[in-house]
Amino acid sequence: MTHRMKGFCGLVLLSMLVTGCRKGDQDVAPDKPLTWFDTFAKALDDSLKTKQIGYGFVILEKGEVRASGRGGLKSRTTESEGEKAFTLDTKTHIASMSKTITTMAFLHLAAEKGLKTTDKIAPYLPPSWPKGENIDQITFRDLMTHRSGIIGLGNNCVNGAFSENIWSGFKQLVQQGVKTANRGNYCYQNANFGLFRVLIPGILGYSFSGDDGTDDLQTQQRYMDYVQKNVFEKVGLTNILANHPTGDPTYTYSYLKTGITGWNPGNFTNTIGAYGWYMTPTEAGKLFATVLSTTDQSVLTTAWKDTLLTHRLGTYAGTIPGGAIQYHDGWWYLKLAQYQGVRTVWMTFPNQVTAVLFVNALHHSRGNFPSDDGTDIVTYLSRAYTLTRQMKGGRKLAEKVILEHDEPH
Structure with a gap:
């Protein structure tokens, strides 16, 4: 086992021992057994909250939110709007997730x-x-x-x-x-x-x-x-735009934290299509889980869903120890002296589980997900799923994540 994996395994093991876990914005009572979803969320939350970045994620099963987490800031004291928290209702440019x-x-x-x-x-x-x-x-x-x-x-x-x-x-x-x-x-x-x-x-x-x-x-x-x-609207979402809410942008930053003013990606109306939609973690979770991980056919019939997934239309595929995944990540940035940007992903796992993760900072020397060891967002999320499942099942699984196209999109 690599040093990287030992660190993440330790994180997941630690999460199994705690008596409380955030589920949305509520604490799970100490005497209530942790579900696998709670453990998955706790592992993600613990590894993200120390990074001084804004983040939000939701984990769904068959279209129902089972766990979530959020932390950090969408706007810091360096901005005219002042300090604002990153929540599950924070509108963020989802970048190339728009392709799906x-x-x-x-x-x-x-x-x-x-x-x-x-x-x-x-x-x-x-x-x-x-x-x-x-x-x-x-x-x-x-x-x-x-x-x-x-x-x-x-x-x-x-x-x-x-x-x-x-x-x-x-x-x-x-x-x-x-x-x-x-x-x-x-x-x-x-x-x-x-x-x-x-x-x-x-x-x-x-x-x-x-x-x-x-x-x-x-x-x-x-x-x-x-x-x-x-x-x-077919999945009950309204007010999804190609721009941030008026006067309420989500700024993007560099990791490690600097005092540099954040960057507002702005309005994408005249380039919308491959990128450009602004959504919250909650909204994105509802959309991708409903269309791709439930029997709902209001957007796509079962046959068209099969076409999308089988032919990798607007999606990518990968293999993890627990089975197959499909996903599309997003990456949008400004590079001046350092990288500032967003990294986003939706991902479907076996058993109709869907996860969405947004962060509003990029590693300032690489431009990718704000990890310290080079792990990017797709591998990060899929590995967290695998290791949490491993702890739940009590058996060792192979660690390798195989992706069709492992470059950021």
């Missing part, structure tokens, strides 16, 4: 319109956009698995953020086309999912005017309206 939401929206629409994921995207792009090489070969599934052949305006598979995810950026990428040699090869690009901001309105029948300014604003609004009505 875009996937849900498209699959819901595909069911309505009789589309297949293998259909071509070209008929739904603006007619006035020049179409480069192989654009007519790209399918919806290609976009949702990052195998479209799009590798960015620099032709080097460096993921584009702002300039390639505004209207003019999409237009340039489509005009540039994709090389035959790149078709079918994995290349993580925000534009693959950002393009659905244009495609979904096209499928809905929007008549592109040919005026870039008009079409940009119209497609933004139509995309967001469709997601609101057919994803968020």
